[in-house]
Amino acid sequence: MTPLGSSTTSRCHMLLKEIEAIKIKSIRLPRRIGQHSDFAFVEFGTKQEANNVVQALSRFHRSTPSIPCNHMALPSSESKESYCRKQKSLGLLCTNFLSLYNQDGIETIGLDDAATRLGVERRRIYDIVNVLESVGVLARKAKNRYSWKGFGEVPKALEELREEGLRENGNDYTRVSDDDEDENNPTPITSSQEEKTNPSSHTRFSMASKTGKVLKLNAILVDNRKEKSLGLLTQNFIKLFLCTDVDLISLEEAAKILLGDARDPSTMRSNSAAKVRRLYDIANVLSSMNFIEKVHHPDTRKPAFRWLGMKEKLEDGSANCFVPIESKKRTFGTEITNTSFKRTKLIDGNLNQITKPLMQMQMQVKREVLENEFDKTNLERDSRECPKSYQFGPFAPVSVSKAIAAENKKVKQVHAWESLASTFRPEYHNQALRDLFDHYLEAWQSWYSEVAGKKPIQLMF
DNA sequence: CAATCCCGCCAACAA
DNA sequence: TTGTTGGCGGGATTG
Numbered sequence: 001m002t003p004l005g006s007s008t009t010s011r012c013h014m015l016l017k018e019i020e021a022i023k024i025k026s027i028r029l030p031r032r033i034g035q036h037s038d039f040a041f042v043e044f045g046t047k048q049e050a051n052n053v054v055q056a057l058s059r060f061h062r063s064t065p066s067i068p069c070n071h072m073a074l075p076s077s078e079s080k081e082s083y084c085r086k087q088k089s090l091g092l093l094c095t096n097f098l099s100l101y102n103q104d105g106i107e108t109i110g111l112d113d114a115a116t117r118l119g120v121e122r123r124r125i126y127d128i129v130n131v132l133e134s135v136g137v138l139a140r141k142a143k144n145r146y147s148w149k150g151f152g153e154v155p156k157a158l159e160e161l162r163e164e165g166l167r168e169n170g171n172d173y174t175r176v177s178d179d180d181e182d183e184n185n186p187t188p189i190t191s192s193q194e195e196k197t198n199p200s201s202h203t204r205f206s207m208a209s210k211t212g213k214v215l216k217l218n219a220i221l222v223d224n225r226k227e228k229s230l231g232l233l234t235q236n237f238i239k240l241f242l243c244t245d246v247d248l249i250s251l252e253e254a255a256k257i258l259l260g261d262a263r264d265p266s267t268m269r270s271n272s273a274a275k276v277r278r279l280y281d282i283a284n285v286l287s288s289m290n291f292i293e294k295v296h297h298p299d300t301r302k303p304a305f306r307w308l309g310m311k312e313k314l315e316d317g318s319a320n321c322f323v324p325i326e327s328k329k330r331t332f333g334t335e336i337t338n339t340s341f342k343r344t345k346l347i348d349g350n351l352n353q354i355t356k357p358l359m360q361m362q363m364q365v366k367r368e369v370l371e372n373e374f375d376k377t378n379l380e381r382d383s384r385e386c387p388k389s390y391q392f393g394p395f396a397p398v399s400v401s402k403a404i405a406a407e408n409k410k411v412k413q414v415h416a417w418e419s420l421a422s423t424f425r426p427e428y429h430n431q432a433l434r435d436l437f438d439h440y441l442e443a444w445q446s447w448y449s450e451v452a453g454k455k456p457i458q459l460m461f
Numbered sequence: 462c463a464a465t466c467c468c469g470c471c472a473a474c475a476a
Numbered sequence: 477t478t479g480t481t482g483g484c485g486g487g488a489t490t491g
Contacts, residue, residue: 085489088467111480123469126482143475143480229483251465274485280466303464 091284093120094128098289101148109138109146127230131285134231135238158242165239233258233275234282241292241307248297248304251279 086092096118101109111129115122129146132138136157141147236258240249255275283305286292292305 083489085465085467090466121469122480123482124467126480130482274483276464277466277485278483280464284466 088120089284090124090127090281091288093118093124094132094285094288097125097128097132102150106148108141109148111144111146127281128285130230131234131282134234135286135289135291158238161235161239162242165236165243229278230282233278234286237279237282238286238291238307248295248306250297250302250304251276251283252302254305255279 097114100114100117111122111125114125114129118125129138133140133146134157136153137149137151138146139149237254240246240254240257255272258275258279283292283294287294287305290308292307294303295306296302297304
């Protein structure tokens with residue numbers, strides 16, 4: 001498949017098998033045009049599809065150090081069916097999503113496009129988009145279409161959430177469900193209390209909750225059609241941090257609070273557990289944006305989350321925005337979300353030293369882009385919220401540090417397969433893969449220069 | 462075993 | 477009806 005150029009036809013040695021072995025679902029496999037003993041002619045629907053495949057392979061390689069690239073070509077080597085759940089995490093996906101769209105020039109985002117670009121099922125995109133929207137980063141424009149608002153909108157959105165939260169704090173709840181749900185709980189949102197929660201007390205409640213429901217329907221929230229969850233849940237979750245003094249919250253607690261609330265046993269709804277699952281999802285994407293961070297409660301061994309979305313910045317906004325409390329552990333190619341470091345080691349190998357500089361490079365690019373965007377949003381920003389005083393994680397408005405970007409050792413994990421592809425050329429024995437990489441590289445560069453408005457990256461090998 | 466949370470079925474909706 | 481959205485929870489992974 002020699003440099004496909006604009007062609008989408010390739011000759012791949014074992015490529016299909018490899019791809020299939022990796023279980024890349026949701027990625028359209030190239031069509032097999034011809035088959036020979038050791039290679040096949042395949043055709044990708046589009047260059048993008050070809051890119052998706054390469055990206056997947058790239059990710060696979062990075063996460064499977066045990067299988068050196070050189071050996072990738074090995075035929076049907078019953079590759080250990082190495083499935084790594086973390087590669088599929090919502091957090092990682094979100095990170096990828098952001099780095100893909102948090103670029104200058106991106107105005108609208110197509111769900112289908114996102115799904116294919118990221119190589120995931122559509123369903124996953126909804127998850128991410130919903131929480132991003134609830135924070136103001138995105139806004140639904142139409143079916144299948146979202147508009148990118150940028151992180152500049154976040155402060156505003158959060159402020160609104162806070163006010164809203166405080167306002168309703170005294171009376172009603174935001175809860176909007178259909179079923180049970182209490183009425184109004186004057187219960188201030190606090191982490192304490194509840195312990196009851198055991199679904200032991202249910203029964204006899206239908207009545208009460210039923211009435212409560214009626215009230216609700218008639219009175220308040222009429223709008224919330226099916227305003228069911230995720231988005232709303234996300235906002236409520238965030239409110240817990242913004243409208244309360246609690247610093248750490250475990251998802252378990254959050255789930256209880258965000259439900260009917262401790263007081264009312266109407267919560268019998270066994271769903272507390274179910275809700276937690278959703279909170280895990282949310283927590284993952286929020287932490288991928290560094291809005292929150294997972295830590296272990298000092299006292300209890302239990303894991304909890306800490307809000308750090310709008311942390312006060314030290315004097316100038318030097319490079320401190322990257323500073324991941326434990327950057328060491330957040331090695332490239334791993335999930336940031338789950339602060340479980342253990343497995344990170346796996347990838348630490350040589351790949352790491354290769355990718356590090358890449359990340360830095362990409363980081364710099366990102367900053368430049370961000371700066372531009374920031375200038376724009378700056379104009380319309382809510383006066384009182386000085387951008388300089390907040391930090392949004394890797395996408396934080398780092399006005400200054402650009403110059404020293406390359407020096408910054410504490411770069412937060414950033415799946416940089418894009419750059420990876422352009423700089424790190426795996427030693428494939430397999431000619432086809434090499435070609436594929438070349439092809440991908442080319443696509444990436446054109447995309448980069450086109451979208452990011454920069455000149456092609458200088459290869460450095 | 463417990464904590465996480467991916468996956469995708471399938472029900473509301475919308476076109 | 478077909479196409480979108482996106483609850484929801486089974487059960488695989490991890491810890």
